[in-house]
Amino acid sequence: MVAALELYLDPVAEKRIRTLWDALARAGVPSMRDLLKGRHRPHVSLIGAPELDGPAVAAALRGMRVAVPLDLRFDFAGQFLGRVLWLGPVPTAELLAHHAAVHARLAEAGIGGFEVYRPGRWTPHCTLSMRVPFPKLLDALRLCMDVLPIEATVVAAAVADHSRGVFVPL
Numbered sequence: 726m727v728a729a730l731e732l733y734l735d736p737v738a739e740k741r742i743r744t745l746w747d748a749l750a751r752a753g754v755p756s757m758r759d760l761l762k763g764r765h766r767p768h769v770s771l772i773g774a775p776e777l778d779g780p781a782v783a784a785a786l787r788g789m790r791v792a793v794p795l796d797l798r799f800d801f802a803g804q805f806l807g808r809v810l811w812l813g814p815v816p817t818a819e820l821l822a823h824h825a826a827v828h829a830r831l832a833e834a835g836i837g838g839f840e841v842y843r844p845g846r847w848t849p850h851c852t853l854s855m856r857v858p859f860p861k862l863l864d865a866l867r868l869c870m871d872v873l874p875i876e877a878t879v880v881a882a883a884v885a886d887h888s889r890g891v892f893v894p895l
Contacts, residue, residue: 738877779893
């Protein structure tokens with residue numbers, strides 16, 4: 726189980742990613758659309774952890790605007806080990822600085838997460854599928870390339886752990 730501090734995208738970008746989820750599902754690639762009974766929402770996670778205390782995260786970030794209206798441009802698709810397919814926003818100086826500032830505040834409060842989300846190690850991404858079947862990988866990448874680029878703006882943020890029923894807007 727994983728909890729995350731998620732940045733949510735504007736409605737137009739969210740719709741484009743949901744449409745891609747649908748296309749992946751039609752191509753035989755299990756997408757995030759069906760994960761957690763449809764509660765999953767397109768996002769970029771700033772931190773991931775086995776568990777996050779939503780109120781503690783909110784307290785650590787009090788006074789900080791977490792849902793900064795960052796402009797993102799998803800320009801590429803990638804794959805992590807374990808057959809995880811994702812879209813990547815250009816890692817702009819603003820995005821990386823915001824990520825580092827959030828982590829600094831959380832670290833001051835003793836809140837940590839997975840090493841791969843730490844500044845300097847983080848690959849900003851929006852997950853599309855957690856387990857792309859190898860025979861479907863090229864089809865999945867082609868579908869991604871058909872929709873890129875996607876322009877997006879961050880419009881909201883929350884701590885989410887849907888498997889535990891945690892959702893704390895920030």
